[in-house]
Amino acid sequence: MTTRSGSILAADFGSVTTRVLLFDLVNGEYQLVARRDTLTTFDVPHDDVALALRRVLRDMGTAMGRRFLDNRDEVITPEDEDRSGVDLFVTSASVGRPMRVLMVNVVPEASYAAALRAISGSYVEVVGRVVLTEQPTVEDQLNAVLQARPDLIFFAGGVDGGPREALLRLARGLKLALNIIDRASRPILLYAGNADVAPTIADIFNDLTETIITNNVLPAYGQPNPQPAVEAIAAAYNRYQERVGEGFNAVTATSSSIIPTAQTYELMARFFGLQTGQNVLIADVGSASTLLYAVVGGQLYSRISSQHGVGHSAHTLLEAVGVEAIRAWLPFNVTRSELDHFARNKALLPASIPMTLRDGYLEHAFLRAGVRQLLGELSAQWGSAHGSAPFPLIFAAGSALTRSGKPGYNLLLIADSVQPLGVSQVYADPFGVLTALGSIARVDALPAVQIIDSGNVELLGTLISLEGQPTTGRTAARLTIKTGGERIKYNLEGGQVLFLPLPVDFEMELTIVCTGRMRVNGRRRLNLKVQGGTAGVMIDARGRPLAVGQTVQERAQRLPRWVHAATDDPLHEIPQEWLAPVTEEAPSQAVALTKTTEPPRRLRRGRRAQPPPAQELPDEADLSDVLAGDGQRSKLAKGGKDDKAPQPAAPFVDDDDVRSLF
Amino acid sequence: MYVDARYASALMRIRREVRIPENAIGSFDVIVGQSVDIRTRIGRAIVPARHVIIDAAAILGLRDPNALANMLLVKPNQIVSQQTPLAGRDAKRGKRVFAPSDGLIVSVDRGSIIFQERPELIDLEAGVRGTITLVTDRKVYVETVGSLITGVWGNGRSVIATLRMEPHTGIDTLPTDTLDPAFKGEIVISTRPLTADSFHVMNARGFAGVIAPSMPAELLPQAETSSRAIMLTEGFGVPRMNSAALDLLREMDGFLATLNANRPSRAHLLRPELVVNRGNVDQSLPAPNVYEPLKVNARVRVTREPHQGQVGRVLELPKQPQRLESGLRAPVARLLLLNTNEQVVVPLADLEAIGG
Known part of the structure; x- marks a missing residue:
């Protein structure tokens, strides 16, 4: 138990959403x-990030009968005796353009590489570099x-105790440049x-510009030490945010400081890695950028890309991954032009969400393709060739991955994007709790630990991913599910995803026997x-790497079924005209098609559409035998509370009916 | 619940932001409270060009670099043309240092002249008749009361000119081989998406700018390099103009307007906008209440398919999220679309307040 008596307010300013969390002692x-x-x-017409904070705090104050803002509209801190305000106010931000950084180093393989590592966890854009070994003139x-x-x-540059002259030569060039720039516009050094x-x-520089001196990123050859520089970059980012204004000054008047959101994730990834001793992945897919932090084998790896956001950066994402990578996730044909229009319009309206089926698939294709590419780059850092690893712990953040409105859909999108191996506990953090914890932990670790332990992040469930390449329609694994006293057998087909709606705080026993070359956690059983x-629990027999389908017809069969399994929504059909070949020469036709195409009639009438006649469901006769018995649906109970007697023989059932057992 | 705002308002308090471009350096020379007119130059900026270090002491054979100060023929911040003598004992004869190109003397440092090749000079105009309400290092706010239409994309140009509706047959049908001065130097309103032909016509006829609903993304390179100011009200592709903007533009045919075709980006935050000063209006009109959430009866614009660009009135704000055709579940509003009288359900995320 803590002795601290105050409340904590945490605000995170994202490119599209500002999230505010209030923690208190209970x-x-x-x-x-x-x-x-x-x-x-942040954007016009308001041009003031603090406005969103004030809006939220006014609403929150009205709802709670508590005042958070003083007469100047600043957050009251510390907390008053009448419970106005909060004891601690922490902030993080990813909004705005990244800080533009010029790298000045001596040797590319040494100090430049170490410095790049130090900035890899921050919202920065490297806009140029000066490396002494490339022999730049003073004019350069x-x-x-x-x-x-x-x-x-x-x-x-340089190692401690190393030669000085090279660094001083670079410093002279920088000094000359800074002297020319007007004082108000000079960069931080x-x-x-x-x-x-x-x-x-x-x-040399103290009188010229704001100068931050920190420990060497490479104190000795082969011994990089990025952490002090990471913290100094955070300080520089803070000053940069204050300098650019946009309302951050009003925020920092009472908050501890503004931490780049990326750094809060880095801290949390380290924490979970140490706490669990397992591989951990944190994936935050935002509007302007995507952040991936992985702990693999005790080592932290990160990849931040401001090209891979799904809103503001949708068009740069398209450029980065290429048209084919997006098409690979679409159950219909699409021209380059339609993708271009989609991406450009999404960048103009990043907060918008898809209303139509076609737009929904496009939006999720961008999401999946973007994360896949970045994960490929990230996993190359630990030597994985297939863009994934076993991640027993996965945290997903950002609206695209966590706010579909259905937990099952979120889990499917995470599975598709991350494609982990083995068994994973998957958490969703739609409200930015992890970011808040990362900010709080920098000030006071104890509340952060307590908040983590009290389950404030949404546990989506367990994802079990089979490895190998299954044959569609053939049994990939035989499952035996023990729910209380009941035992159910189920044949999981290749290409299938099975969702078992096992609630939070419930457990079940599961036996998986893989067939052929399929494996789970590297084992057959x-x-x-x-x-x-x-x-609930998602068992993914689509293989790794995931086989979405080589042809649009295959994808038109598979993707709707996966969405149906994840959401339990009526199975939608992909309109036949969407499968017709398209020509790049007629971009406007593709746009016109989206405007005139009506959704499937069955869906519009609210009735369940028939699934495509592709596969037979397994062992329907057995299923009907079981369900015909007494018509009862068994329940999963915590600690074996199920009162239904065990069945003498474990029946084989189909996926809908396995789901209904929960 | 708050929604984004993109105005199409006949009369409102407008705050116009004038910003030094990201790639430029400059300053403002106005103060808070100062009245300005549309064409008032309130600041200047330059886009830096390449800098050249001229080792003048070496060229002149000076042993002491500090001696250069006595031989300078120009001063820092002086604009010079190519071959202007910069240093020497005499400007007309003897050993001299010449300007390598048109440019600017930046500074003199230890026997070297730092010279900037001719930078691009930008005059920053107020753009509206109003009052300065904020001055910072890189931006100024000018406030006024008038009409405002906010667009979604612009090509980064600004222009002050008369608004003119396109001919009934559209701008693409205007002849290009004519001396007819109609539309020359004017901001032309196109009700149709721009095409490659539109660019040909706007160049040939000398439009000052164009306001259109949309254009194919393939035309971006042409639009970005065009010297005419171009603003799109809806986006890329072929969507039609929303009725609120179109009705207002028709009403303002013939008015002098400021078109700031700001190019939105993550860095710049500015949105393209058309501002029209209106005479004899109450200048004390209050600014929109930023603490007012979306309410029933509010006028809104839908931003995405299948109702993109349509204007509606909010009938109901259901408390529970609803399932959309896309499979997502989201907070929604029930709207009456004003053009078709159709009732539709639209996620709040796809709505923008457009003002009165």
Whole structure:
């Protein structure tokens, strides 16, 4: 139990959504007591990020009968005796353009590589580099600074005790450039090089611009030390945000400081990696950027891309992954032109969500293809060739992955995007609890630990992913599910996803016997206890890498079935005209098609459409025998509370009926 | 619940933001409270060009680099043309240092002249008749009362000119081999999506700018390099113009207008907009209440298919999220579409307030 008595307010300013969480002591332990989110107001017509915060705090205050803002509209801190305000106010942000960074280094393989590693977890865009070994003239240095117009010059080079002259030569060029720039526009200078030169650097630059000196990113050859530079970059980012204004000044007046959202994830990934000793993945797919943090074999890896956001950056995502990568996730034919229009319009209206079936598939194709590409790049860092790894713990954040409105759909999107191997506990964090925890932990670790332990992040459930390449329609694994006293057998087909709606706090025993070359956790047979969640348990027999379908016809069969399995919504059919070949020469036709195509009639009438006549469901006769018995549906009970007597013989049933047993 | 706002309003308090472009340096020379007219230059900026370091001391054979100060023929911040003598004992004869191109003397440092090749100069105009309400290092707010139409995309150009509706047959049908001055120097309103022909016509006829609902994304390179200001009200593809914007534009045919075809980006935050000063209006009109959430009866615009660009009135704001055809579940509003009288359900995320 903690002795702290105050409340904690955490705000995260995303590109589209501003999330605010209030934590307070409940029975001596920190709990999430209120949360709100609203549209970020960074953009015109408001041009003031603090407005979204004030809107939320006014609403929250009205709902709770509590005041959070003073007469100047600033957050009251510390908390008053009448419970106005909060004890601690922490903020994180990913909104706005990334901080532009000019890298100035001595050797590409040494200090430049170490410096890149230090900035990899921050919202920065490297806009240029000056590397001494490329023998830049003073004029080159001057133009590099003046034309790149960086917000930060990240100057790192040499090992401690190493030669000084090379660094001083670079410093002279920088000094000349800074002298030319008007004082108000000069970039912040961060020095993280040879410690012996640091006092001289401070002497040269202190009067010229805001200068931050920190420990060397490479104090000795082969011994990178990025952490002090990471923290210094956070400080620089904070000053940069204050400098650019947009309302951040009003926020920082009472908050501890603004931490880049990316750094909060880094902290949490490290924490979960240490706490569990297992591989961990945190994936946040945002409007402007995507962040991936992985702990694999105890090592932290990260990949942040401001090209792979699904809103503001949709068109750069399309450029990055290519048209074919998007098409590979679509159950219909599409022209390059339609994709271009979709991406460009999404970038203009990043907060919008798809209303039509076609738009829904397009939006999710961007999401899946973007994460797949980044995960491929991330996993290359630990030497994986197939873009994944076993992740026993997965956290997903960002509206695209966590706010479909159905936990099962969220879980499907996460499975498709991450394609983990083996057994994973999957959490969704639609309200930014992880970000808040990362911010809080920098100030006070105890509340953060208590909040994690009290289950404030949504547990979607357990994802079990079979490895190998299954044959569609053939049994990929035989499942035996023990629910209380009951035992059910089920043949899982290749290409199928099975959702078992096992609720949160419930467990079941599961035996998986793989057929052919299929494996789970590297084994043919696996007995395990699995935990439920808001989405339940998802058993994925689509193989790894996931076979979405080579042809549009295959995908038109498979994708709707997967969505149907995940959401239990009526199975929708892909209109036949969507499968017709398209020609790139007629981009406007594709657009016209989306305008005139009506949704399937069956769906519009609200009746369940018939599934495509592709596969027979397994062992229907057995199923009818079982269900004909007494018509009762068995229930899963925690700790074996099910009162139904065990069946003498375990029947084979189909997926709908397995689901209904829960 | 708050929704985004993209105005199509006949009369409202408008805050116009004038910003130094991201790639430029500059300053403003106005103060808060100052009255400005549409054409008032309120600041200047330059887009830096390549800098050249001229080792003048070496060229002149000076042993002491500091001696250069006495031989300078120009001053820092002076604009010079190519071959202007920059330093020497005499400007007309003897050993001299010449400007390598048209440009600007930036500074003199230890025997070297730092010279900037001719930078692009930008005059920053107020754009509206109003009052300065904020001045920072990189932006200024000018407030006024008038008509405002916010678009979704612009090509980064600005222009102040007269608004003119396209001919009934559309701008693509205008002859290009004519001396007819109609539409020359005007902002032409196109009710149809732009095509490749539209660009040909707007160049040949000398339009100052174009406001159109949409254009194919394939035309982006042409639009981005066009010297005419182009604003789209709906987006890319072939959507038609929303009725609120179109009705207002028709009403303003012949008015002097400021078209800021700002190019939206993650960095710049600006949206393209058309501002029209209206004479004899109450200048004390209050600004929109930013704390007012979406309410029943509010006028809104739908931003996505299948009702993209349609204007409606909010009939109901259901408390529970509803399932959409896309399979997502989201908070929604029930709308009456004003053009068709059809009742539809639209996610709040796909609505924009458009003002009165």
